[in-house]
Amino acid sequence: MKSQGRPAVYIYDRVSGRRAELPLPYGGNCTVRPEPNPQLEAATVRLGFSSPVHLESVVEYDMSSMSQRKSWASTPLHINSSEYIVRRLKVPCGGVDVPMTLIHHESTELSKAPSTLVRVYGSYGVSLEPEFRLEDVPLLIRGWVIALAHVRGGGELGREWYAAGKGANKINSITDYLSCTRFLLDKGWSSPSNLAATGTSAGGLVVGAALNMNPEYFRAAALHVPFVDPLSAMLNPDLPLTGVEISEWGNPLASVEAYAAIRDYAPYDNVRKASTDHPAPSILITAGGLDQRVSVWQPAKWVARLRSAGGYSQRVSSGGSSSPKLLLYSQMNAGHFHADASESGASFDAGGDSSGGDFISAQALRNAFLINETSSSHR
Numbered sequence: 001m002k003s004q005g006r007p008a009v010y011i012y013d014r015v016s017g018r019r020a021e022l023p024l025p026y027g028g029n030c031t032v033r034p035e036p037n038p039q040l041e042a043a044t045v046r047l048g049f050s051s052p053v054h055l056e057s058v059v060e061y062d063m064s065s066m067s068q069r070k071s072w073a074s075t076p077l078h079i080n081s082s083e084y085i086v087r088r089l090k091v092p093c094g095g096v097d098v099p100m101t102l103i104h105h106e107s108t109e110l111s112k113a114p115s116t117l118v119r120v121y122g123s124y125g126v127s128l129e130p131e132f133r134l135e136d137v138p139l140l141i142r143g144w145v146i147a148l149a150h151v152r153g154g155g156e157l158g159r160e161w162y163a164a165g166k167g168a169n170k171i172n173s174i175t176d177y178l179s180c181t182r183f184l185l186d187k188g189w190s191s192p193s194n195l196a197a198t199g200t201s202a203g204g205l206v207v208g209a210a211l212n213m214n215p216e217y218f219r220a221a222a223l224h225v226p227f228v229d230p231l232s233a234m235l236n237p238d239l240p241l242t243g244v245e246i247s248e249w250g251n252p253l254a255s256v257e258a259y260a261a262i263r264d265y266a267p268y269d270n271v272r273k274a275s276t277d278h279p280a281p282s283i284l285i286t287a288g289g290l291d292q293r294v295s296v297w298q299p300a301k302w303v304a305r306l307r308s309a310g311g312y313s314q315r316v317s318s319g320g321s322s323s324p325k326l327l328l329y330s331q332m333n334a335g336h337f338h339a340d341a342s343e344s345g346a347s348f349d350a351g352g353d354s355s356g357g358d359f360i361s362a363q364a365l366r367n368a369f370l371i372n373e374t375s376s377s378h379r
Contacts, residue, residue, distance in 0.1 A: 029130045208223060220282045234246070285299045288332075
């Protein structure tokens, strides 16, 4: 279960009726999963843990003493986990406090506005967990800060938190995300020349909408199979998931209010004309030709509209990081989760168990793009 947005494990004694909370490692900034416990009468329980800087490990607890008995760690990383800081902050937004997790090396000085990547999801009641992500390690060892914005629409703070970011309330996910980025900028912990955004699928919708509303906050963004044209998708009942998605986004075919709500935040429908005051951020977008959740035409048509009105030329400039870039990387044999929909491949999101070369190539492209586009990489 969750407690204040963090995992919590309680041991319940059925004889005495006593309930006690199990102390968790890594200050509670971790993910927890049950491990096989085949002996029903055992006095111990095994749990699996991981954190943004710790690979998965298994810990055996004595339920009587609430103490750790044994632990089995995964293969050590080429980083010293004790040198990294993982902490949870609260960001005020419209009368609520939005949790945000920061991950960085202990030597990284936030006051010097280091390069920062802000990740978001915020849909379907799915929590953005502080889990280990291999693709973030190259950034962390280069002094980057990774921020996780636990916006409304996710499940971090329960059912009400989810309901406050779905349907007609979806705009809250976007304003929460912008509040998190603005918090970092106002604190001086990052700068518009060093701040990058990333989101996958429905998280890409949040990032795309944020880029429309406040492009001046960001230097770069990496969106993976982004759901950037929700209005067209929800207006087409022939798409595989439109019917089951109504509870999440609303039904614009049956409700004028639902149509207007989606129209107000949809990234594709709200691309602004480029402003000379604030250069457009560079954007990398991935798409899969066999993706049945986010059809390839969604990111493709968004890119076309950005090129026509969003401040991007038809050609990618070869000169420095000052010119905004707009890159669309499409794999026509890819699905939503896998680089090859016909075989066991790599996840675009990289949140799952992916070890293939396609995964490594995709994440290397993302990291190279982000590092190239932020100013601290050129100092």
